[in-house]
Amino acid sequence: MLETERLILRRWRFGDREAWAAMNADPQVMRHYERPLTAAESNAGIDRLERHIDDHGFGEYAVERRADGVFLGMVGLATLDAPIPLAPGVEVGWRLARHAWGQGYATEAARAAMDDGFARIGLDRIVTFTARPNLPSQAVMARLGMTRRPDLDFDHPALPPGHVLRPHLVWSQDRP
Numbered sequence: 372m373l374e375t376e377r378l379i380l381r382r383w384r385f386g387d388r389e390a391w392a393a394m395n396a397d398p399q400v401m402r403h404y405e406r407p408l409t410a411a412e413s414n415a416g417i418d419r420l421e422r423h424i425d426d427h428g429f430g431e432y433a434v435e436r437r438a439d440g441v442f443l444g445m446v447g448l449a450t451l452d453a454p455i456p457l458a459p460g461v462e463v464g465w466r467l468a469r470h471a472w473g474q475g476y477a478t479e480a481a482r483a484a485m486d487d488g489f490a491r492i493g494l495d496r497i498v499t500f501t502a503r504p505n506l507p508s509q510a511v512m513a514r515l516g517m518t519r520r521p522d523l524d525f526d527h528p529a530l531p532p533g534h535v536l537r538p539h540l541v542w543s544q545d546r547p
């Protein structure tokens with residue numbers, strides 16, 4: 372579990388499932404993904420996220436607001452094993468429910484996850500990437516002070532040529 376001034380990043384609970392599925396079913400939240408997720412896909416996702424934490428000792432955590440315990444979304448680190456040019460490696464990622472946007476939560480949570488990645492886990496480098504049109508996500512990367520890496524940009528192999536979400540932009544940060 373990680374704590375910041377306003378947030379707790381923790382393992383997933385059964386009680387997160389409804390809010391998690393609602394977030395993943397929101398077309399606005401998912402506008403830079405292929406499509407929103409069904410409840411079954413969201414539930415399977417939690418199982419995968421929990422397995423990752425069991426296997427690696429870190430992962431993408433549930434984020435809750437300390438003041439009232441409200442579920443805000445998901446932020447954390449994930450190993451890259453998808454068939455993309457950056458793998459193997461560790462990425463930092465974020466997805467928040469719409470009511471949690473515009474308050475600095477993604478940046479605050481990601482900073483805590485990255486600090487943990489460098490200090491406790493001993494990572495040498497953390498990367499992150501997003502589809503070219505995802506400007507809010509790129510703004511988080513900039514706020515985190517990560518380095519833009521055009522040399523590592525890639526086309527996502529899961530998407531067909533010409534798809535607007537296929538070109539991906541990469542940022543990285545080395546251990547301080």
Ligand SMILES: CC(C)(COP(=O)(O)OP(=O)(O)OC[C@H]1O[C@@H](n2cnc3c(N)ncnc32)[C@H](O)[C@@H]1OP(=O)(O)O)[C@@H](O)C(=O)NCCC(=O)NCCS
Nearest residue numbers: 400403465466467472473474475476477478500501507508
């Ligand atoms: C990407 C995403 C997490 C970014 O959320 P966000 O709210 O824009 O980013 P932050 O949480 O860092 O908040 C920053 C904003 O909060 C504002 N803010 C308000 N109070 C703040 C505070 N106390 N501290 C810091 N920032 C604060 C900042 O000024 C900034 O506003 P701006 O965007 O108008 O400049 C969100 O858009 C999202 O969940 N998108 C859908 C999922 C997604 O695309 N994930 C990424 C896939 S690669």
